[in-house]
Amino acid sequence: MISVNRLDLDDARVMLEAAKAKAVEIGVPMCIAITDDAGNLVAFERMDGGKVTSTTIAIDKSYTASGAKKATHEYGEASQPGAPAYGIASAIGGRLMVVGGGLPVILDGACIGGIGVSSGSPAQDTEVAQAGVDAVLAKLG
Amino acid sequence: MISVNRLDLDDARVMLEAAKAKAVEIGVPMCIAITDDAGNLVAFERMDGGKVTSTTIAIDKSYTASGAKKATHEYGEASQPGAPAYGIASAIGGRLMVVGGGLPVILDGACIGGIGVSSGSPAQDTEVAQAGVDAVLAKLG
Amino acid sequence: MISVNRLDLDDARVMLEAAKAKAVEIGVPMCIAITDDAGNLVAFERMDGGKVTSTTIAIDKSYTASGAKKATHEYGEASQPGAPAYGIASAIGGRLMVVGGGLPVILDGACIGGIGVSSGSPAQDTEVAQAGVDAVLAKLG
Amino acid sequence: MISVNRLDLDDARVMLEAAKAKAVEIGVPMCIAITDDAGNLVAFERMDGGKVTSTTIAIDKSYTASGAKKATHEYGEASQPGAPAYGIASAIGGRLMVVGGGLPVILDGACIGGIGVSSGSPAQDTEVAQAGVDAVLAKLG
Numbered sequence: 001m002i003s004v005n006r007l008d009l010d011d012a013r014v015m016l017e018a019a020k021a022k023a024v025e026i027g028v029p030m031c032i033a034i035t036d037d038a039g040n041l042v043a044f045e046r047m048d049g050g051k052v053t054s055t056t057i058a059i060d061k062s063y064t065a066s067g068a069k070k071a072t073h074e075y076g077e078a079s080q081p082g083a084p085a086y087g088i089a090s091a092i093g094g095r096l097m098v099v100g101g102g103l104p105v106i107l108d109g110a111c112i113g114g115i116g117v118s119s120g121s122p123a124q125d126t127e128v129a130q131a132g133v134d135a136v137l138a139k140l141g
Numbered sequence: 142m143i144s145v146n147r148l149d150l151d152d153a154r155v156m157l158e159a160a161k162a163k164a165v166e167i168g169v170p171m172c173i174a175i176t177d178d179a180g181n182l183v184a185f186e187r188m189d190g191g192k193v194t195s196t197t198i199a200i201d202k203s204y205t206a207s208g209a210k211k212a213t214h215e216y217g218e219a220s221q222p223g224a225p226a227y228g229i230a231s232a233i234g235g236r237l238m239v240v241g242g243g244l245p246v247i248l249d250g251a252c253i254g255g256i257g258v259s260s261g262s263p264a265q266d267t268e269v270a271q272a273g274v275d276a277v278l279a280k281l282g
Numbered sequence: 283m284i285s286v287n288r289l290d291l292d293d294a295r296v297m298l299e300a301a302k303a304k305a306v307e308i309g310v311p312m313c314i315a316i317t318d319d320a321g322n323l324v325a326f327e328r329m330d331g332g333k334v335t336s337t338t339i340a341i342d343k344s345y346t347a348s349g350a351k352k353a354t355h356e357y358g359e360a361s362q363p364g365a366p367a368y369g370i371a372s373a374i375g376g377r378l379m380v381v382g383g384g385l386p387v388i389l390d391g392a393c394i395g396g397i398g399v400s401s402g403s404p405a406q407d408t409e410v411a412q413a414g415v416d417a418v419l420a421k422l423g
Numbered sequence: 424m425i426s427v428n429r430l431d432l433d434d435a436r437v438m439l440e441a442a443k444a445k446a447v448e449i450g451v452p453m454c455i456a457i458t459d460d461a462g463n464l465v466a467f468e469r470m471d472g473g474k475v476t477s478t479t480i481a482i483d484k485s486y487t488a489s490g491a492k493k494a495t496h497e498y499g500e501a502s503q504p505g506a507p508a509y510g511i512a513s514a515i516g517g518r519l520m521v522v523g524g525g526l527p528v529i530l531d532g533a534c535i536g537g538i539g540v541s542s543g544s545p546a547q548d549t550e551v552a553q554a555g556v557d558a559v560l561a562k563l564g
Binding site: 009041043045046 | 150153182184185187189
């Protein structure tokens with residue numbers, strides 16, 4: 001039997017609020033998803049003006065980051081033509097996201113969850129996701 | 142062109158908080174989803190202890206209630222063997238939910254969104270969903 | 283609560299007729315889909331000779347354009363190898379279309395719907411889609 | 424943050440061996456799946472002669488049992504025509520299994536995983552699944 005740690009709903013709410021504050025600061029209404037260590041959704045919000053298509057994309061970025069324990073933009077690099085993971089973007093029925101905006105939450109070397117953000121540019125999405133990660137690590141660290 | 146009203150994120154948060162309070166009161170940790178008038182997800186929370194399988198079920202109950210403008214338990218009655226809508230439960234890739242726990246939000250005769258709840262019995266799910274509906278109608282009414 | 287504007291069926295019919303006229307003019311029978319601001323289908327026609335595979339593609343182009351509030355060919359540019367959105371083409375179960383032929387309908391800065399066209403080259407599809415957009419903006423503007 | 428316990432691979436192997444021994448005893452080659460507390464697959468074996476269709480069914484029975492924290496045959500009873508959960512069998516894209524053969528592993532009141540068995544009758548499947556549960560509880564209890 002293994003004992004693992006995972007984000008709870010209170011952690012997820014802290015992440016959502018910090019991410020929304022950053023989204024307001026940069027002026028881009030976002031879809032924001034939080035998943036636990038197993039990739040299952042814990043909390044989600046679509047800010048007024050967030051894109052409809054980004055609903056699923058945010059959830060799948062968070063699923064990918066927490067499930068694979070790495071940032072989605074790392075897959076972006078690894079899946080370029082000629083690179084080892086080329087073509088992985090369509091895996092898992094397209095849920096494996098290689099576009100920036102998904103980050104894992106790593107605490108003491110273990111992945112306890114993730115966050116996925118979508119509606120802006122990948123750089124903006126990642127910036128907002130990072131604000132969520134920073135907030136929960138400050139809370140738990 | 143049509144002008145329509147729909148739940149915004151603030152409305153969704155009011156619904157989530159009221160639904161969670163009812164869930165705590167009856168002692169069942171729930172998955173709770175809020176969708177807009179088009180069936181697209183606005184907000185979601187899985188309370189600590191909510192069922193993993195209920196993540197999708199709550200979202201799909203809300204999608205059904207807001208998209209079809211009726212309570213999911215009404216489909217339950219209409220889809221019994223021999224009834225007119227028999228077999229509809231598997232429509233839309235299984236997203237059409239006929240189990241209680243999904244309610245539309247009707248304001249001035251128009252559906253502006255919905256709520257879906259899952260993890261308890263269908264009666265408990267519906268009771269928690271109703272608390273969410275009551276709260277937002279009190280806010281907007 | 284938010285009030286939003288969206289295409290109605292009369293608008294969609296105007297778009298379809300204008301797009302079909304352009305398709306006849308360039309000699310390519312097309313599949314043409316109109317979605318509302320939420321990405322849900324309002325109207326669809328497959329002209330005699332339109333491709334079977336283009337049925338889904340046209341619907342998904344329109345879904346992408348209206349849901350993401352941008353032309354699908356913009357995604358095509360942004361998702362080239364090495365570009366920031368590389369790999370997004372397979373998102374949402376492959377519904378996120380990055381091939382030209384999907385256009386949003388933007389009125390007074392808000393997206394009120396979209397059109398997706400498929401069966402010709404991406405340039406032809408976009409030309410036909412533009413005819414639909416021009417017609418509805420002339421009607422509503 | 425929540426700390427949870429879940430089956431590890433060694434536990435899953437113990438369950439598989441015990442389930443296979445029971446399957447041999449009753450003379451039915453089975454598909455056997457073990458999932459963790461989050462419903463994600465840990466181990467799977469299709470015995471020589473196990474049904475191809477049972478591959479997915481065993482996995483989904485285990486997913487349902489661990490994700491919903493109850494035996495799949497309980498859903499079978501609750502989802503009969505006229506019963507409260509009627510129609511739930513097609514939820515989650517059909518992954519929600521209401522046919523017997525899926526059991527959760529409950530230790531000290533918490534669900535730490537599940538087992539799903541398919542290829543025999545539901546009664547046979549459940550008997551084989553129970554052998555797996557008994558073995559892991561004897562190991563961990």
